[in-house]
Amino acid sequence: METSASNLIRVIPDFPKPGIIFKDITPLLANADAFRNVCDQIAEYANEVEYIAGVEARGFIFAAAIAAISNKGLIPIRKSGKLPGKTYSNSYELEYGKATLELHADLIPAGGRVLLVDDVLATGGTAVAALDLIKMAGLSPITIAFLLEIPALGGRSRIAKSHPGLKIQTVLAE
Template sequence: MSDDISGLIESMMRQVPDFPEPGIQFKDLTPLLADAHGLAAVTDALAECGEGADLIAGIDARGFLLGAAVALRLGTGVLAIRKGGKLPPPVHSVTYELEYGSATLEIPADGLDIRGRRVLIIDDVLATGGTAAAAVRLLGDAGATVTGAAVLLELTALNGRSVLEPLAVTSLLCV
């Protein structure tokens, strides 16, 4: 990615020490997303990753914001990948392990056919890769072809990219 977009993200990202627990340096992207220029710039950069995709999937919750903006830019639809229990049945779901338990992701199974669709996954942060890997599995189980994943920020020390191999992953800023 270009140094310009990386610099923009870095300059607009708020650092919050000791959140959500002591020793964690939280990277808050809210100021970037609340800025019209910042949002437009990251939308354009993420949209470059969507060539050939006919559906954008945003992961709950900031991925919804970014995914919708990218889908509009590309002229595609957007699919919200929700946390478990947020959608009425029937749903496609996948449960995956977290370092402190498990979580579930869901998409509608009725009224939405994504078989054969080429899907780009969008999210704000790639950390351990568990949620993104679960999203890939969920979309694949529903019959879609995941073309790649694109995120604003990658926390490289957590090595989430390796969990997604061989999927193409684009990060606008790696820290």
């Protein structure tokens, strides 16, 4: 009997801080059929791009699989201080603090079209910061895809306001 991917996401209250509701995707990742199914669904959005970008850390998991499935290049968007050489850098606010993302500068030819992938769309802060980095690198974000979305936190509208015209896709509804 096949298990629904949405049933494989655990809800962990008060992690990593009180008041935060964490969506644990580990059970979904451990289920080969469910993991492949959601990656295949996101890979459908890769037809019009040359690159798949993933945001550290859980976005890497999906982005790498989707890049392999769709035969596209992979662009890692990392936390501050993790990439050698020249980088673009962008700081942003999280639900529970502040963070900085970085992307290699001058290693990926400008003009390429990108599908950005991350695990959860919450407030949209991480997504907007990653999209800004992609643009700083001279690339064109075409679509952003998430495993799941928490609509009450307003991330979709935040992304749409800062990056109008971008396609926003979610595989699982909350």
